[in-house]
Amino acid sequence: MAEKRRPRFAVGDTKISAGWRKTFEIPVTKLPTGSSLSMPITVVNGIDPGPVIWLSGAIHGDELNGVEIVQQLLKAVSARTLSGTIIAVPVVNVLGFINQTRTLPDGRDLNRSFPGSARGSLASQVARLFMSTVVERCQYGIDFHTATSHRVNVPQIRAAIDDAETRELALAFGAEVTLDARVRDGSLREAAAKKGRKVLLFEGGESQRFERGVISAGVVGTLRVLGALGMLPAEEVPPPDTTFVSRKSTWVRARRAGVLRLDVRAGDDVEKGDVLGTIGPVGTGKASRIKATTTGRVIGMSLNPLIAQGGAIAHIAEPEPIAP
Numbered sequence: 001m002a003e004k005r006r007p008r009f010a011v012g013d014t015k016i017s018a019g020w021r022k023t024f025e026i027p028v029t030k031l032p033t034g035s036s037l038s039m040p041i042t043v044v045n046g047i048d049p050g051p052v053i054w055l056s057g058a059i060h061g062d063e064l065n066g067v068e069i070v071q072q073l074l075k076a077v078s079a080r081t082l083s084g085t086i087i088a089v090p091v092v093n094v095l096g097f098i099n100q101t102r103t104l105p106d107g108r109d110l111n112r113s114f115p116g117s118a119r120g121s122l123a124s125q126v127a128r129l130f131m132s133t134v135v136e137r138c139q140y141g142i143d144f145h146t147a148t149s150h151r152v153n154v155p156q157i158r159a160a161i162d163d164a165e166t167r168e169l170a171l172a173f174g175a176e177v178t179l180d181a182r183v184r185d186g187s188l189r190e191a192a193a194k195k196g197r198k199v200l201l202f203e204g205g206e207s208q209r210f211e212r213g214v215i216s217a218g219v220v221g222t223l224r225v226l227g228a229l230g231m232l233p234a235e236e237v238p239p240p241d242t243t244f245v246s247r248k249s250t251w252v253r254a255r256r257a258g259v260l261r262l263d264v265r266a267g268d269d270v271e272k273g274d275v276l277g278t279i280g281p282v283g284t285g286k287a288s289r290i291k292a293t294t295t296g297r298v299i300g301m302s303l304n305p306l307i308a309q310g311g312a313i314a315h316i317a318e319p320e321p322i323a324p
Contacts, residue, residue, distance in 0.1 A: 050084025061096020066144025174241035
């Protein structure tokens, strides 16, 4: 008796046979010229059954490391050895990506527009399209981000680590830092979690950059997650790595405006009271010391030496307390 093949996997009107991959586009909107704008999607449908996971980049159009992470990940996996299905969307915010902006042309933040609406703003319509076309077909998701403009983040996973399965996947990823982070109103992670999806949010590097180390961390970590889900054979899964787990993080902020001179780098460990750098007005030579407000690891920081009063300087994650 012939072995029964897995059924084809459908995304919209496109169907992908088991053991194959297909790249296609989902229409998003029309430009003023009448030209169509579409969202590129690649589906890798494994030859064997397994979970369905999405990988998404550039929800903020200027955050480019995730675009390359998804592209490189697609080169690293084969439908012939994959169990389950990957839905890869390297660029979700296509308009922002083309314009090299974080937001859509109307200034709306796509990651504050979920779950979206078919009759709302363009951001809301794109959010609804992504939810209905991608998220609702999956059980798991990894969403790739970078720091916002003029900031940098160390490679980190942000997730709801009180959920046992989500914590297991976050630890399997093995990013430099794993942070228990609350969801933001209107975010993809919030909307997906309300539908029961397990989501990891990866943050790493700067906007408008391809950074080799960050991209490598994203690809390797994702392969580990696919291995933890049983989607890859053991020989295709990178070895595990340790991660700094944190349940609480704090931004050190400027008490005055001025020129910032930092003596620490992203990834450094600091003690409460350590001097992080100085800040002072131009030309006076008078500068105030900036001190760490807690003990932990610097997981993000400002790259702009001009700081306004109250401006964010350094993001410090405290180590997770050791259980008694």
